[in-house]
């Protein structure tokens with residue numbers, strides 16, 4: 358989709374496609390170096406992490422297995438409820454595995470905070486986070502994120518996996534949703 362063809366719902370392109378892809382290559386190089394000689398399991402958090410997971414996984418030089426979890430914390434709006442439910446669990450037993458959670462965004466941090474304690478209780482050899490985006494002004498619980506793409510302002514963003522009411526996930530860039538669309542001031 359053309360970055361200039363924003364339509365009325367998006368106010369601006371926050372992170373263009375080429376900048377996203379350069380960051381993916383940077384993150385993949387760090388991950389390759391850190392996990393050299395280890396079996397790595399990438400755990401993508403559906404649905405938002407689909408794009409970063411797919412791009413990251415195929416940019417890695419080393420082999421990595423992939424699994425997915427789906428959790429729900431947002432309902433249909435733009436604020437985290439803080440109540441997390443597992444909608445789809447892992448197919449893999451992660452005991453003694455090197456697990457890297459791949460997320461699109463850390464907003465309040467509530468989803469990842471819950472996910473980390475859930476996965477840690479399963480006894481992985483290691484557990485780290487890779488998140489494409491983080492909103493420092495919105496964080497309600499600090500997340501130790503080993504691999505981070507970008508810190509962004511506290512605005513509701515869409516594209517590259519991120520949706521508003523299931524729209525915009527397939528934009529190849531990250532854009533800011535115009536406040537008139539959701540009537541809000543933040544994420």
Ligand SMILES: O=P(O)(O)OC[C@H]1O[C@H](OP(=O)(O)OP(=O)(O)O)[C@H](O)[C@@H]1O
Pocket residue numbers: 402403404405406428429430431432437460461462463464465466467468469519520
């Ligand atoms: O840090 P938090 O405030 O908890 O927000 C982050 C979570 O919100 C988004 O998921 P969402 O619940 O929108 O589901 P989706 O990935 O299926 O769109 C995103 O993918 C993270 O999982």
Ligand SMILES: Nc1nc2[nH]cnc2c(=O)[nH]1
Pocket residue numbers: 431462464465512513514515516519520521544
């Ligand atoms: N699409 C989208 N989902 C989110 N989940 C938490 N924060 C956000 C955000 O800014 N945009």
